[in-house]
Amino acid sequence: MTTFQGIPAGAFEFYKELQDNNNREWWLEHKDRYQELVREPITLLLAELEPRFGPGRIFRPNRDIRFSLDKSPYKTAQGAFASIQEGMGYYLQVSAEGLLVGGGYHSHTPAQLVRYRNSVDASGTGEPLRHIIDAVGAAGFAVEGEKLKTVPRGYPRDHPRGELLKHKSLAASTDLGRPDWLDTPAAVQEIGALWDELRPLVDWVGRHAAP
Numbered sequence: 001m002t003t004f005q006g007i008p009a010g011a012f013e014f015y016k017e018l019q020d021n022n023n024r025e026w027w028l029e030h031k032d033r034y035q036e037l038v039r040e041p042i043t044l045l046l047a048e049l050e051p052r053f054g055p056g057r058i059f060r061p062n063r064d065i066r067f068s069l070d071k072s073p074y075k076t077a078q079g080a081f082a083s084i085q086e087g088m089g090y091y092l093q094v095s096a097e098g099l100l101v102g103g104g105y106h107s108h109t110p111a112q113l114v115r116y117r118n119s120v121d122a123s124g125t126g127e128p129l130r131h132i133i134d135a136v137g138a139a140g141f142a143v144e145g146e147k148l149k150t151v152p153r154g155y156p157r158d159h160p161r162g163e164l165l166k167h168k169s170l171a172a173s174t175d176l177g178r179p180d181w182l183d184t185p186a187a188v189q190e191i192g193a194l195w196d197e198l199r200p201l202v203d204w205v206g207r208h209a210a211p
Helices: 009-020 024-053 110-121 123-138 187-208
Strands: 056-058 077-085 088-095 098-105 142-144 170-177
Touching (some): 009 024, 024 088, 077 187, 098 187, 123 142
Antiparallel strands (some): 056 077, 077 088, 142 170
């Protein structure tokens, strides 16, 4: 395969089977399926989207089990990230349940967190973000990210953007399941359109939360 033809239905069946056979022997026996059904189509998809959304990378299929009680060696989903800056950009994930797409920022160095909170606190930059989040939610995306339980110290408890100040990372995503277009070349346009809806959020964090 040299051009993107869609994410085949076999990718979801692969992860369904992996959930019941998460061991090295099964993986090695079925590694060619992973390459053909999952890794290669997503690589081609990212290449087509790169001119609009930045270079993409596919996450490793292996889990880091050093400090985990769950010793299953492989992830039961394949994630990929097209980034405009380190930790900021657009996300997609393929699993047995189907496709998830999202965007935002996930890394939160101390410098990023300071810049983010200062920008949320200032009405000139914070209010545009609030409107962006409202629009993203209205479009069907779930707003997510690591959050504090309360407004951070140094800010009023009744701050008009208190919920946004609680965030240490900020993103939005939507679970699409298996739409009819997913195994066709049209998936490029469909995923690109969804990422375009998230562009205001990604652009905002790129301007105001970068180190």
